[in-house]
Amino acid sequence: MVSNRQFSGFRANRPLRTPSDSIAPGTVAPLENRHPSPWMALYRFWLYTWSMTFLRRVVMLFDSRKFGRYPEAGPANCALGTIQASFALLVLLSLVHPSRAFAANPDLETVLTASRQRIEKLDYRSTGRLTRVDGDGKRTNYKFAAKARWFPDGLRVLCEISGPGSEKTTLLLHMTVTGHVTIEAALPGEKADRVLPFERWNDPLVGTDFSYEDMVENQFFWSSQELLAPQKYGTRDCFVLKSKSGPQDRTYYDSVTSWLDRSILFPVHVVKTLRETGQQKEFIYYGLRQEGGAWSASQVEAKLQGKPGSSILVIEGGSAKANLGRKDFDIGPSSAQGEKVK
Numbered sequence: 001m002v003s004n005r006q007f008s009g010f011r012a013n014r015p016l017r018t019p020s021d022s023i024a025p026g027t028v029a030p031l032e033n034r035h036p037s038p039w040m041a042l043y044r045f046w047l048y049t050w051s052m053t054f055l056r057r058v059v060m061l062f063d064s065r066k067f068g069r070y071p072e073a074g075p076a077n078c079a080l081g082t083i084q085a086s087f088a089l090l091v092l093l094s095l096v097h098p099s100r101a102f103a104a105n106p107d108l109e110t111v112l113t114a115s116r117q118r119i120e121k122l123d124y125r126s127t128g129r130l131t132r133v134d135g136d137g138k139r140t141n142y143k144f145a146a147k148a149r150w151f152p153d154g155l156r157v158l159c160e161i162s163g164p165g166s167e168k169t170t171l172l173l174h175m176t177v178t179g180h181v182t183i184e185a186a187l188p189g190e191k192a193d194r195v196l197p198f199e200r201w202n203d204p205l206v207g208t209d210f211s212y213e214d215m216v217e218n219q220f221f222w223s224s225q226e227l228l229a230p231q232k233y234g235t236r237d238c239f240v241l242k243s244k245s246g247p248q249d250r251t252y253y254d255s256v257t258s259w260l261d262r263s264i265l266f267p268v269h270v271v272k273t274l275r276e277t278g279q280q281k282e283f284i285y286y287g288l289r290q291e292g293g294a295w296s297a298s299q300v301e302a303k304l305q306g307k308p309g310s311s312i313l314v315i316e317g318g319s320a321k322a323n324l325g326r327k328d329f330d331i332g333p334s335s336a337q338g339e340k341v342k
Contacts, residue, residue, distance in 0.1 A: 108227040111239050114265035115220040115258075121294065123149045126318030130161060132208045135308025140164065142206055144313065149324040156329045157216055161206050163188070169206055170331050171196075171215060179221030181250060183212055186331050193331045202252040202274070208311035209281065209302040211252070214272075219243035219256035230262070233269050237262040245275075254278075264288070266295040280305045292320040 125147040132140045143162040148155060154176040161169045167188035175181045183201065186193035201213040224244040231240050238259040245251050252274055259269040270283040282305070287298030300313040 105227055111241050111260060112225055119155060119217060120150045123322055123324055124318060124320050125322040126315050128315040130208060131312045133309045147322060147324055158329050159215055163206060172329060172331050173216045175216050175218050179218040179249060181216060181218050198250055209304045210311055213252060222249055233259045236268055264295050294320050
Protein backbone atom coordinates (compact mmCIF):
# COMPACT_ATOMS: atom_id res chain seq x y z
CA MET A 1 0.00 0.00 0.00
CA VAL A 2 2.65 2.49 0.97
CA SER A 3 4.15 2.78 -2.42
CA ASN A 4 5.06 5.47 -4.81
CA ARG A 5 1.36 5.73 -5.38
CA GLN A 6 -1.05 5.95 -2.46
CA PHE A 7 -4.80 5.96 -2.85
CA SER A 8 -7.55 7.94 -4.58
CA GLY A 9 -11.02 7.21 -5.87
CA PHE A 10 -14.49 7.66 -7.26
CA ARG A 11 -17.63 5.50 -7.63
CA ALA A 12 -18.04 2.98 -10.40
CA ASN A 13 -21.41 2.71 -12.09
CA ARG A 14 -21.22 2.72 -15.88
CA PRO A 15 -19.49 0.25 -18.24
CA LEU A 16 -16.42 1.41 -20.11
CA ARG A 17 -16.68 1.98 -23.85
CA THR A 18 -15.59 -0.89 -26.03
CA PRO A 19 -15.23 -1.12 -29.83
CA SER A 20 -18.82 -2.35 -30.03
CA ASP A 21 -19.98 0.91 -28.45
CA SER A 22 -19.48 2.63 -31.79
CA ILE A 23 -22.89 1.24 -32.79
CA ALA A 24 -25.58 3.84 -32.16
CA PRO A 25 -27.86 3.20 -29.16
CA GLY A 26 -31.03 1.33 -30.03
CA THR A 27 -29.61 -0.18 -33.22
CA VAL A 28 -28.62 -3.75 -33.96
CA ALA A 29 -25.13 -4.70 -35.08
CA PRO A 30 -24.85 -5.77 -38.75
CA LEU A 31 -25.70 -9.41 -39.34
CA GLU A 32 -22.23 -10.26 -40.68
CA ASN A 33 -20.71 -9.25 -37.35
CA ARG A 34 -22.79 -11.79 -35.50
CA HIS A 35 -23.11 -14.79 -37.82
CA PRO A 36 -20.62 -16.38 -40.20
CA SER A 37 -21.29 -16.45 -43.93
CA PRO A 38 -22.86 -19.63 -45.45
CA TRP A 39 -19.47 -20.59 -46.91
CA MET A 40 -17.79 -20.16 -43.50
CA ALA A 41 -20.49 -22.27 -41.85
CA LEU A 42 -20.01 -24.99 -44.47
CA TYR A 43 -16.24 -24.86 -43.96
CA ARG A 44 -16.56 -25.21 -40.19
CA PHE A 45 -18.98 -28.12 -40.61
CA TRP A 46 -16.50 -29.86 -42.93
CA LEU A 47 -13.62 -29.22 -40.53
CA TYR A 48 -15.65 -30.54 -37.61
CA THR A 49 -16.59 -33.71 -39.56
CA TRP A 50 -12.96 -34.24 -40.59
CA SER A 51 -11.73 -33.82 -37.02
CA MET A 52 -14.24 -36.31 -35.62
CA THR A 53 -13.38 -38.84 -38.35
CA PHE A 54 -9.69 -38.39 -37.65
CA LEU A 55 -10.21 -38.94 -33.92
CA ARG A 56 -12.15 -42.16 -34.59
CA ARG A 57 -9.34 -43.42 -36.80
CA VAL A 58 -6.77 -42.68 -34.11
CA VAL A 59 -8.79 -44.71 -31.63
CA MET A 60 -9.17 -47.56 -34.13
CA LEU A 61 -5.42 -47.49 -34.71
CA PHE A 62 -4.78 -48.08 -31.03
CA ASP A 63 -7.18 -51.05 -31.03
CA SER A 64 -5.87 -52.66 -34.24
CA ARG A 65 -3.71 -55.77 -34.36
CA LYS A 66 -0.83 -53.90 -35.98
CA PHE A 67 0.51 -53.01 -32.58
CA GLY A 68 0.50 -56.68 -31.65
CA ARG A 69 2.50 -57.67 -34.76
CA TYR A 70 5.19 -55.05 -34.12
CA PRO A 71 5.39 -54.61 -30.36
CA GLU A 72 8.70 -52.78 -30.64
CA ALA A 73 6.96 -49.97 -32.51
CA GLY A 74 4.29 -49.58 -29.85
CA PRO A 75 5.80 -46.64 -27.92
CA ALA A 76 6.60 -44.64 -31.05
CA ASN A 77 3.17 -45.22 -32.58
CA CYS A 78 1.50 -44.41 -29.30
CA ALA A 79 3.36 -41.10 -29.05
CA LEU A 80 2.48 -40.23 -32.67
CA GLY A 81 -1.15 -41.08 -32.07
CA THR A 82 -1.22 -38.92 -28.95
CA ILE A 83 0.23 -35.93 -30.84
CA GLN A 84 -2.27 -36.33 -33.67
CA ALA A 85 -5.18 -36.71 -31.28
CA SER A 86 -4.09 -33.62 -29.36
CA PHE A 87 -3.93 -31.60 -32.58
CA ALA A 88 -7.42 -32.70 -33.56
CA LEU A 89 -8.76 -31.77 -30.14
CA LEU A 90 -7.16 -28.34 -30.44
CA VAL A 91 -8.91 -27.84 -33.77
CA LEU A 92 -12.22 -28.76 -32.18
CA LEU A 93 -11.63 -26.34 -29.33
CA SER A 94 -10.85 -23.57 -31.80
CA LEU A 95 -14.19 -24.13 -33.51
CA VAL A 96 -16.10 -23.67 -30.28
CA HIS A 97 -13.94 -21.11 -28.45
CA PRO A 98 -11.24 -19.77 -30.79
CA SER A 99 -10.14 -16.96 -28.48
CA ARG A 100 -9.81 -19.29 -25.48
CA ALA A 101 -7.86 -21.87 -27.39
CA PHE A 102 -5.18 -19.58 -28.82
CA ALA A 103 -4.93 -16.41 -26.75
CA ALA A 104 -5.18 -15.15 -23.18
CA ASN A 105 -7.06 -12.01 -22.25
CA PRO A 106 -4.76 -9.23 -23.55
CA ASP A 107 -6.29 -6.58 -21.24
CA LEU A 108 -5.68 -8.77 -18.19
CA GLU A 109 -2.06 -9.22 -19.22
CA THR A 110 -1.70 -5.47 -19.75
CA VAL A 111 -3.16 -4.59 -16.33
CA LEU A 112 -1.14 -7.19 -14.41
CA THR A 113 2.11 -6.39 -16.19
CA ALA A 114 1.73 -2.65 -15.58
CA SER A 115 0.76 -3.10 -11.92
CA ARG A 116 3.63 -5.45 -11.18
CA GLN A 117 6.19 -3.38 -13.06
CA ARG A 118 5.08 -0.25 -11.20
CA ILE A 119 5.85 -1.96 -7.90
CA GLU A 120 9.07 -3.53 -9.18
CA LYS A 121 10.37 -0.06 -10.13
CA LEU A 122 9.75 1.52 -6.72
CA ASP A 123 12.60 3.55 -5.21
CA TYR A 124 11.04 6.30 -3.11
CA ARG A 125 11.20 8.18 0.16
CA SER A 126 8.17 10.03 1.53
CA THR A 127 6.97 11.96 4.57
CA GLY A 128 3.53 13.06 5.67
CA ARG A 129 0.87 12.41 8.25
CA LEU A 130 -1.60 9.69 9.16
CA THR A 131 -4.90 10.89 10.61
CA ARG A 132 -7.72 8.99 12.27
CA VAL A 133 -11.07 10.80 11.97
CA ASP A 134 -13.70 9.54 14.41
CA GLY A 135 -17.41 9.52 13.70
CA ASP A 136 -17.86 12.71 15.74
CA GLY A 137 -15.15 14.49 13.74
CA LYS A 138 -12.37 14.21 16.32
CA ARG A 139 -8.94 13.90 14.70
CA THR A 140 -5.81 12.16 15.92
CA ASN A 141 -2.68 12.92 13.93
CA TYR A 142 0.52 10.91 13.56
CA LYS A 143 3.74 11.75 11.77
CA PHE A 144 4.46 9.32 8.95
CA ALA A 145 7.66 8.50 7.06
CA ALA A 146 8.27 5.67 4.61
CA LYS A 147 10.68 4.43 1.98
CA ALA A 148 10.59 1.50 -0.41
CA ARG A 149 12.67 -0.15 -3.09
CA TRP A 150 12.54 -3.36 -5.11
CA PHE A 151 15.67 -5.51 -4.78
CA PRO A 152 16.57 -8.79 -6.53
CA ASP A 153 14.84 -10.70 -3.71
CA GLY A 154 11.71 -8.56 -3.75
CA LEU A 155 10.22 -5.36 -2.30
CA ARG A 156 11.23 -3.80 0.99
CA VAL A 157 9.06 -1.14 2.66
CA LEU A 158 10.12 0.61 5.86
CA CYS A 159 7.53 2.75 7.70
CA GLU A 160 7.85 4.86 10.83
CA ILE A 161 4.83 6.29 12.62
CA SER A 162 5.23 8.69 15.55
CA GLY A 163 2.31 9.23 17.90
CA PRO A 164 1.06 12.42 19.58
CA GLY A 165 3.53 11.68 22.41
CA SER A 166 7.00 10.19 22.03
CA GLU A 167 5.88 6.63 21.16
CA LYS A 168 6.98 5.29 17.79
CA THR A 169 6.01 2.29 15.62
CA THR A 170 8.45 1.00 12.99
CA LEU A 171 7.60 -1.62 10.36
CA LEU A 172 9.77 -3.45 7.85
CA LEU A 173 7.79 -5.36 5.22
CA HIS A 174 9.35 -7.70 2.67
CA MET A 175 7.44 -9.09 -0.31
CA THR A 176 8.82 -11.62 -2.79
CA VAL A 177 7.96 -11.88 -6.49
CA THR A 178 5.33 -14.50 -5.60
CA GLY A 179 3.56 -12.12 -3.20
CA HIS A 180 4.83 -13.82 -0.03
CA VAL A 181 5.03 -11.25 2.78
CA THR A 182 6.93 -11.09 6.06
CA ILE A 183 6.65 -8.25 8.58
CA GLU A 184 9.09 -7.14 11.26
CA ALA A 185 8.01 -4.57 13.82
CA ALA A 186 9.46 -2.44 16.58
CA LEU A 187 6.42 -1.50 18.67
CA PRO A 188 6.00 0.99 21.53
CA GLY A 189 7.06 -0.53 24.84
CA GLU A 190 9.20 -3.22 23.21
CA LYS A 191 13.00 -3.01 23.45
CA ALA A 192 13.79 -4.81 20.19
CA ASP A 193 12.20 -5.47 16.84
CA ARG A 194 10.70 -8.87 16.11
CA VAL A 195 8.83 -10.77 13.44
CA LEU A 196 5.18 -9.77 13.70
CA PRO A 197 3.00 -12.89 14.15
CA PHE A 198 0.49 -13.45 11.37
CA GLU A 199 -2.31 -13.29 13.94
CA ARG A 200 -1.60 -9.55 14.31
CA TRP A 201 -1.42 -8.60 10.63
CA ASN A 202 -5.03 -7.40 10.61
CA ASP A 203 -4.69 -5.33 13.80
CA PRO A 204 -5.35 -1.58 13.42
CA LEU A 205 -2.11 0.31 12.80
CA VAL A 206 -1.83 2.85 15.68
CA GLY A 207 -5.62 2.72 16.02
CA THR A 208 -6.39 3.68 12.41
CA ASP A 209 -8.37 1.84 9.71
CA PHE A 210 -5.12 0.75 8.06
CA SER A 211 -3.78 -2.63 9.14
CA TYR A 212 -0.16 -3.79 9.13
CA GLU A 213 -0.85 -5.83 6.01
CA ASP A 214 -2.25 -2.79 4.18
CA MET A 215 1.23 -1.28 3.98
CA VAL A 216 2.10 -3.41 0.93
CA GLU A 217 0.26 -4.30 -2.30
CA ASN A 218 0.77 -8.03 -2.58
CA GLN A 219 -2.58 -8.74 -4.27
CA PHE A 220 -1.18 -8.06 -7.74
CA PHE A 221 1.22 -10.96 -7.29
CA TRP A 222 -1.36 -13.59 -6.31
CA SER A 223 -1.85 -16.38 -8.83
CA SER A 224 -5.63 -15.97 -9.21
CA GLN A 225 -6.47 -12.83 -11.22
CA GLU A 226 -9.69 -12.01 -13.07
CA LEU A 227 -10.58 -8.99 -15.16
CA LEU A 228 -14.21 -8.02 -14.58
CA ALA A 229 -16.36 -5.89 -16.85
CA PRO A 230 -14.90 -2.37 -17.29
CA GLN A 231 -16.63 0.37 -15.35
CA LYS A 232 -16.75 4.09 -14.90
CA TYR A 233 -15.53 5.30 -11.50
CA GLY A 234 -16.38 8.95 -11.11
CA THR A 235 -15.11 10.55 -14.31
CA ARG A 236 -12.50 7.87 -14.98
CA ASP A 237 -12.76 4.90 -17.33
CA CYS A 238 -11.40 1.94 -15.40
CA PHE A 239 -10.27 -1.63 -15.71
CA VAL A 240 -11.65 -3.69 -12.81
CA LEU A 241 -9.28 -6.36 -11.54
CA LYS A 242 -10.32 -8.96 -8.97
CA SER A 243 -7.38 -10.61 -7.20
CA LYS A 244 -8.30 -13.69 -5.17
CA SER A 245 -6.00 -15.20 -2.56
CA GLY A 246 -5.27 -18.90 -2.38
CA PRO A 247 -4.45 -21.21 0.55
CA GLN A 248 -0.75 -20.58 -0.10
CA ASP A 249 -1.12 -16.80 0.36
CA ARG A 250 -0.54 -15.40 3.86
CA THR A 251 -3.23 -12.76 4.04
CA TYR A 252 -6.38 -11.91 5.93
CA TYR A 253 -8.12 -10.95 2.69
CA ASP A 254 -10.17 -13.33 0.57
CA SER A 255 -10.15 -10.97 -2.41
CA VAL A 256 -9.11 -7.49 -3.47
CA THR A 257 -10.96 -5.65 -6.25
CA SER A 258 -9.08 -2.76 -7.84
CA TRP A 259 -10.40 -0.04 -10.14
CA LEU A 260 -7.46 1.10 -12.27
CA ASP A 261 -7.59 4.21 -14.44
CA ARG A 262 -7.46 2.94 -17.99
CA SER A 263 -5.16 5.70 -19.26
CA ILE A 264 -2.47 5.49 -16.55
CA LEU A 265 -3.10 1.96 -15.14
CA PHE A 266 -3.02 3.25 -11.56
CA PRO A 267 -5.55 2.33 -8.84
CA VAL A 268 -8.17 4.93 -7.98
CA HIS A 269 -10.37 2.72 -5.80
CA VAL A 270 -9.79 -0.59 -4.00
CA VAL A 271 -12.15 -2.84 -2.02
CA LYS A 272 -10.69 -5.57 0.18
CA THR A 273 -12.88 -8.40 1.53
CA LEU A 274 -11.87 -10.24 4.70
CA ARG A 275 -11.74 -14.03 4.57
CA GLU A 276 -13.77 -15.14 7.58
CA THR A 277 -16.25 -12.32 8.14
CA GLY A 278 -16.73 -11.00 4.60
CA GLN A 279 -16.37 -7.47 5.97
CA GLN A 280 -15.12 -4.99 3.40
CA LYS A 281 -12.57 -2.21 3.61
CA GLU A 282 -12.59 0.56 1.03
CA PHE A 283 -9.54 2.56 -0.08
CA ILE A 284 -9.97 5.76 -2.06
CA TYR A 285 -7.05 7.44 -3.86
CA TYR A 286 -6.96 11.24 -4.29
CA GLY A 287 -4.65 13.72 -5.99
CA LEU A 288 -3.06 11.48 -8.61
CA ARG A 289 0.20 12.88 -9.88
CA GLN A 290 3.20 11.86 -11.97
CA GLU A 291 6.78 12.39 -10.89
CA GLY A 292 9.81 11.02 -12.68
CA GLY A 293 7.57 8.93 -14.91
CA ALA A 294 5.90 7.24 -11.91
CA TRP A 295 2.30 7.80 -10.83
CA SER A 296 1.31 8.19 -7.19
CA ALA A 297 -1.45 9.66 -5.04
CA SER A 298 -1.13 12.47 -2.54
CA GLN A 299 -3.83 11.06 -0.25
CA VAL A 300 -5.29 7.66 0.65
CA GLU A 301 -8.49 7.27 2.62
CA ALA A 302 -9.43 3.98 4.29
CA LYS A 303 -12.98 3.17 5.45
CA LEU A 304 -13.99 0.01 7.28
CA GLN A 305 -17.53 -1.24 6.61
CA GLY A 306 -19.80 -0.71 9.63
CA LYS A 307 -17.31 1.49 11.49
CA PRO A 308 -17.91 5.25 11.82
CA GLY A 309 -15.20 7.60 10.60
CA SER A 310 -12.19 6.91 8.42
CA SER A 311 -8.41 7.23 8.26
CA ILE A 312 -6.41 9.38 5.86
CA LEU A 313 -2.78 9.04 4.80
CA VAL A 314 -1.40 12.29 3.37
CA ILE A 315 1.94 12.46 1.56
CA GLU A 316 3.48 15.93 1.89
CA GLY A 317 7.03 15.45 0.59
CA GLY A 318 9.58 13.00 -0.67
CA SER A 319 11.48 11.73 -3.67
CA ALA A 320 10.40 9.31 -6.39
CA LYS A 321 14.04 8.45 -7.15
CA ALA A 322 15.74 8.09 -3.79
CA ASN A 323 18.55 5.72 -4.88
CA LEU A 324 18.11 3.58 -1.77
CA GLY A 325 20.35 0.68 -0.78
CA ARG A 326 19.96 -2.35 1.46
CA LYS A 327 21.50 -0.50 4.40
CA ASP A 328 18.59 1.96 4.27
CA PHE A 329 16.21 -0.77 5.43
CA ASP A 330 17.63 -1.56 8.84
CA ILE A 331 15.22 -0.93 11.70
CA GLY A 332 16.85 1.66 13.93
CA PRO A 333 16.45 5.19 15.29
CA SER A 334 14.66 7.36 12.72
CA SER A 335 15.26 4.59 10.19
CA ALA A 336 12.35 5.41 7.91
CA GLN A 337 13.13 9.09 7.52
CA GLY A 338 16.89 8.55 7.38
CA GLU A 339 18.73 11.25 5.50
CA LYS A 340 17.17 14.56 4.71
CA VAL A 341 14.50 14.14 2.07
CA LYS A 342 15.86 15.08 -1.35
